[in-house]
Amino acid sequence: MIRVLVADDQALLRGSFRALVDASPGLCTVGEAENGAEAVELTRTHRPDLVLMDVRMPELDGIEATRRICAASETRVLILTMFDLDSYVYAALRAGASGFLLKDTRPAELLAAIRVVAAGEGLLAPSVTRRLITEFARRPDGGRRAPAKLDGVTAREREVLVLVARGLSNSEIAARLQVSTGTVKTHVSHLLGKLRARERAQLVIAAYESGLIVAGDER
Numbered sequence: 001m002i003r004v005l006v007a008d009d010q011a012l013l014r015g016s017f018r019a020l021v022d023a024s025p026g027l028c029t030v031g032e033a034e035n036g037a038e039a040v041e042l043t044r045t046h047r048p049d050l051v052l053m054d055v056r057m058p059e060l061d062g063i064e065a066t067r068r069i070c071a072a073s074e075t076r077v078l079i080l081t082m083f084d085l086d087s088y089v090y091a092a093l094r095a096g097a098s099g100f101l102l103k104d105t106r107p108a109e110l111l112a113a114i115r116v117v118a119a120g121e122g123l124l125a126p127s128v129t130r131r132l133i134t135e136f137a138r139r140p141d142g143g144r145r146a147p148a149k150l151d152g153v154t155a156r157e158r159e160v161l162v163l164v165a166r167g168l169s170n171s172e173i174a175a176r177l178q179v180s181t182g183t184v185k186t187h188v189s190h191l192l193g194k195l196r197a198r199e200r201a202q203l204v205i206a207a208y209e210s211g212l213i214v215a216g217d218e219r
Contacts, residue, residue, distance in 0.1 A: 002118045003030045005046060007039035007065065008054040008080070013103070017052055017110075024111050036060030040068045043075050049118050055081045055092070063091050070096025070198060078117045080105075090205075098199045120200075150210050152194050158212060160187040164200060165207035 006017045006029055018029045030046040033039035037060040043051060051069060055062040066077045076098045092100070098117045101110060150158065163173045170188065174181045188200065195206045207213045 003048045005048040007033040009057045036065030067095035
């Protein structure tokens with residue numbers, strides 16, 4: 001059973017998300033939070049597998065709440081936002097979020113996303129991914145803050161990192177490289193350890209920050 005905490009400052013949305021999750025096989029909610037501070041506290045108390053996190057909330061926003069949750073637990077965070085132009089995408093991924101979806105995502109896609117993220121895969125809505133890449137291209141420094149180092153990353157792992165950054169799933173990477181899905185999972189696990197990344201989404205950032213991929217060349 002995948003245990004989900006819903007964090008949103010709008011009661012109607014919280015209730016809708018909770019009803020949707022509770023009606024789905026293999027999923028259940030363990031609570032609702034109306035602000036970021038409450039989300040942090042309820043995560044500490046109930047230890048959910050995943051938090052559905054709104055970005056803009058009172059007292060403590062979703063970014064800081066995500067940072068605190070990811071620093072203190074293994075709980076994964078899936079950000080839900082109304083805006084694909086949300087300026088917090090980059091910051092939330094750095095904070096440890098596993099991915100982003102828009103609130104107008106269809107219910108079946110949201111439920112699938114919960115299962116994907118809970119299973120350890122990162123997830124970004126296509127429009128959000130494009131915005132993230134555009135942000136790298138827009139910045140004078142190419143999106144880099146402290147450049148990510150790829151020391152110790154093997155040639156094969158670099159290939160995998162490029163494909164992860166381009167949004168391919170493990171099965172798609174396996175088909176592209178003509179290896180097993182298990183082998184890809186091993187490479188991804190090694191990359192997470194070597195690059196000190198908590199989530200797959202953070203590998204995307206590392207690929208750009210290191211210069212392995214240049215914004216505008218994501219094909």
